Amino acid sequence: MFSLLLNSLNTVPNSSGDEVSITNPTDSNWKSKFQEVFSISVDSFYGNLKDYANDINTVLPNESLQLQNIFK
Numbered sequence: 001m002f003s004l005l006l007n008s009l010n011t012v013p014n015s016s017g018d019e020v021s022i023t024n025p026t027d028s029n030w031k032s033k034f035q036e037v038f039s040i041s042v043d044s045f046y047g048n049l050k051d052y053a054n055d056i057n058t059v060l061p062n063e064s065l066q067l068q069n070i071f072k
Contacts, residue, residue, distance in 0.1 A: 025033040031042045038045070 023033040023037060034045075035041050040048075
């Protein structure tokens with residue numbers, strides 16, 4: 001997961017869908033670049049994750065859920 005986040009610091013899609021380098025993170029500045037891009041510090045990000053339940057049953061939709069009800 002960390003490599004995906006770090007990769008997203010480096011490139012974003014432009015209006016044509018091409019990825020464009022925006023921050024050029026390095027070993028010494030990646031935390032500040034992370035905060036610049038995501039508007040949250042690395043410590044706050046991981047602090048928010050500490051309470052995340054890694055349990056598939058907490059994110060499975062209810063069996064009665066219907067797509068038509070979502071888009072009413």
